Amino acid sequence: xxxxxxxxxxxxxxxxxxxxxxxxxxxxxxxxxxxxxxxxxxxxxxxxxxxxxxxxxxxxxxxxxxxxxxxxxxxxxxxxxxxxxxxxxxxxxxxxxxxxxxxxxxxxxxxxxxxxxxxxxxxxxxxxxxxxxxxxxxxxxxxxxxxxxxxxxxxxxxxxxxxxxxxxxxxxxxxxxxxxxxxxxxxxxxxxxxxxxxxxxxxxxxxxxxxxxxxxxxxxxxxxxxxxxxxxxxxxxxxxxxxxxxxxxxxxxxxxxxxxxxxxxxxxxxxxx
Amino acid sequence: xxxxxxxxxxxxxxxxxxxxxxxxxxxxxxxxxxxxxxxxxxxxxxxxxxxxxxxxxxxxxxxxxxxxxxxxxxxxxxxxxxxxxxxxxxxxxxxxxxxxxxxxxxxxxxxxxxxxxxxxxxxxxxxxxxxxxxxxxxxxxxxxxxxxxxxxxxxxxxxxxxxxxxxxxxxxxxxxxxxxxxxxxxxxxxxxxxxxxxxxxxxxxxxxxxxxxxxxxxxxxxxxxxxxxxxxxxxxxxxxxxxxxxxxxxxxxxxxxxxxxxxxxxxxxxxxxxxxxxxxxxxxxxxxxxxxxxxxxxxxxxxxxxxxxxxxxxxxxxxxxxxxxxxxxxxxxxxxxxxxxxxxxxxxxxxxxxxxxx
Numbered sequence: 230x231x232x233x234x235x236x237x238x239x240x241x242x243x244x245x246x247x248x249x250x251x252x253x254x255x256x257x258x259x260x261x262x263x264x265x266x267x268x269x270x271x272x273x274x275x276x277x278x279x280x281x282x283x284x285x286x287x288x289x290x291x292x293x294x295x296x297x298x299x300x301x302x303x304x305x306x307x308x309x310x311x312x313x314x315x316x317x318x319x320x321x322x323x324x325x326x327x328x329x330x331x332x333x334x335x336x337x338x339x340x341x342x343x344x345x346x347x348x349x350x351x352x353x354x355x356x357x358x359x360x361x362x363x364x365x366x367x368x369x370x371x372x373x374x375x376x377x378x379x380x381x382x383x384x385x386x387x388x389x390x391x392x393x394x395x396x397x398x399x400x401x402x403x404x405x406x407x408x409x410x411x412x413x414x415x416x417x418x419x420x421x422x423x424x425x426x427x428x429x430x431x432x433x434x435x436x437x438x439x440x441x442x443x444x445x446x447x448x449x450x451x452x453x454x455x456x457x458x459x460x461x462x463x464x465x466x467x468x469x470x471x472x473x474x475x476x477x478x479x480x481x482x483x484x485x486x487x488x489x490x491x492x493x494x495x496x497x498x499x500x501x502x
Numbered sequence: 503x504x505x506x507x508x509x510x511x512x513x514x515x516x517x518x519x520x521x522x523x524x525x526x527x528x529x530x531x532x533x534x535x536x537x538x539x540x541x542x543x544x545x546x547x548x549x550x551x552x553x554x555x556x557x558x559x560x561x562x563x564x565x566x567x568x569x570x571x572x573x574x575x576x577x578x579x580x581x582x583x584x585x586x587x588x589x590x591x592x593x594x595x596x597x598x599x600x601x602x603x604x605x606x607x608x609x610x611x612x613x614x615x616x617x618x619x620x621x622x623x624x625x626x627x628x629x630x631x632x633x634x635x636x637x638x639x640x641x642x643x644x645x646x647x648x649x650x651x652x653x654x655x656x657x658x659x660x661x662x663x664x665x666x667x668x669x670x671x672x673x674x675x676x677x678x679x680x681x682x683x684x685x686x687x688x689x690x691x692x693x694x695x696x697x698x699x700x701x702x703x704x705x706x707x708x709x710x711x712x713x714x715x716x717x718x719x720x721x722x723x724x725x726x727x728x729x730x731x732x733x734x735x736x737x738x739x740x741x742x743x744x745x746x747x748x749x750x751x752x753x754x755x756x757x758x759x760x761x762x763x764x765x766x767x768x769x770x771x772x773x774x775x776x777x778x779x780x781x782x783x784x785x786x787x788x789x790x791x792x793x794x795x796x797x798x799x800x801x802x803x804x805x806x807x808x809x810x811x812x813x814x815x816x817x818x819x820x821x822x823x824x825x826x827x828x829x830x831x832x833x834x835x836x837x838x839x840x841x842x843x844x845x846x847x848x849x850x851x852x853x854x855x856x857x858x859x860x
Binding site for chain 2: 297299318319320322323324328329331335336337338339340344347348349350351352354356358361362363364368369371372373376377380411412415
């Protein structure tokens with residue numbers, strides 16, 4: 230497997246991975262005197278499932294926040310689809326086709342499941358205030374067109390039965406799925422998942438893994454995910470970045486990473502004598 | 503027994519997303535409209551118009567406006583009285599400056615002017631939230647009242663400092679001034695409320711409403727899924743102020759006829775409309791109507807019962823009314839924070855299953 234090839238590579242299970250979709254070049258992020266991320270470089274290729282792992286406090290979530298525009302790094306460049314990205318507000322990043330889910334579920338509790346997923350389409354809904362106030366015509370047609378797309382996502386994630394339920398009444402596992410649905414509804418080029426399996430039991434983890442693989446398979450969506458369950462990470466992902474104390478200590482296929490001495494040291498500890 | 507969805511199949515997304523998905527609700531809605539426009543105008547007299555219907559209709563418009571801002575977008579505002587004053591003084595200046603233009607256009611323009619003012623005072627909301635925003639809008643309230651008192655141009659240099667609405671008509675029917683008939687006042691306000699409530703429903707059911715609600719429920723997540731917080735908050739301020747401006751214009755031109763800013767549009771008015779929204783139900787158009795009806799009817803009801811039937815002195819009844827309203831607000835905040843609209847929703851959910859709840 231030749232990962233330096235700019236044209237892409239073929240994974241172990243025979244999927245064809247394309248060129249570079251997103252590239253982080255030498256990213257450094259500081260909070261006051263604390264370096265959350267120090268000089269990290271890695272890329273995400275089209276169609277792959279890329280995992281970011283590391284012990285607690287390694288800077289994984291900060292990395293995701295840099296990608297989604299929530300933090301602006303002090304140094305380094307973010308390249309997306311072959312162009313350097315200027316400092317952007319998160320909603321502008323979303324408009325570029327990057328969607329994400331959150332470590333702590335961030336759904337809109339006052340709205341129904343359907344409305345929550347419809348918010349995922351907001352980046353594509355363009356009718357103005359006046360057309361919406363009149364409703365008949367453009368606004369209604371747009372609403373129906375997007376409703377159809379959302380219904381496809383609802384079918385895909387098997388949540389038809391809770392369509393009209395207020396989100397606040399749902400159990401945890403379903404909330405996670407609705408959050409994934411909201412991100413998917415945006416039809417993103419790059420999907421960021423921040424601990425999609427946190428707090429789930431084995432069956433729920435299996436369901437979620439299946440959905441992640443299906444999303445990647447059916448829509449060709451590039452996925453970057455953070456996860457603590459090593460079994461899940463090693464099974465799902467094509468390539469893994471390992472972080473520790475804000476630095477990159479490993480990068481490669483799951484097998485390469487598993488045998489990397491620095492990674493083993495970071496996870497298991499190393500004696501200092 | 504008639505109130506259920508079974509057998510009422512929706513085959514298109516349009517049908518599925520209609521305002522009243524249950525047939526019984528739709529029939530009831532048309533029945534209310536038929537009574538409101540086909541029956542009441544023929545029987546209404548001056549007492550009913552001035553004491554009940556016209557203030558209810560006008561406060562309902564203001565409550566819908568404030569509900570868009572507080573209930574849907576989650577931005578607290580205590581400047582309602584001030585924005586109503588902007589609507590009133592705008593319509594007054596327009597009526598006296600361009601007497602030949604229709605009063606309907608003046609009222610809508612007054613709403614537009616208030617929307618611009620609201621936009622301006624909405625700018626701090628981008629930086630501050632919650633209590634601090636409430637205080638900032640409180641500043642708007644006091645500043646606007648002060649402005650309309652201080653600058654004589656706004657009240658056309660009248661000696662008393664009051665503004666009074668000149669007589670205006672549309673198609674020969676007098677709508678403002680002392681000679682307006684009760685049914686004309688009622689119909690004008692009712693049509694305005696119907697049109698504006700429909701606009702509000704359209705705005706809140708679609709993409710704009712979801713942007714507002716997303717900002718209300720979790721502003722950080724909203725921004726990350728692609729909602730521009732600047733656009734969402736400012737549009738909520740503008741739309742809300744438009745509604746409040748129209749209601750202020752109607753309050754002055756149709757209901758009061760003559761107004762003095764501190765008395766008619768003081769801080770009490772801001773609180774009154776806010777209580778309507780809270781008691782009626784945050785984030786609900788129906789709740790705005792229910793809250794307005796409740797707070798307009800309660801004093802009338804108490805006065806009729808206590809003074810009219812039991813023969814209590816008027817001042818005692820007035821004090822008791824204050825105590826009851828205050829107690830009700832506290833009870834609602836504790837027992838049902840989502841107001842009358844939520845009680846109504848629970849009733850409907852129960853009704854759907856009645857009489858076979860299992």
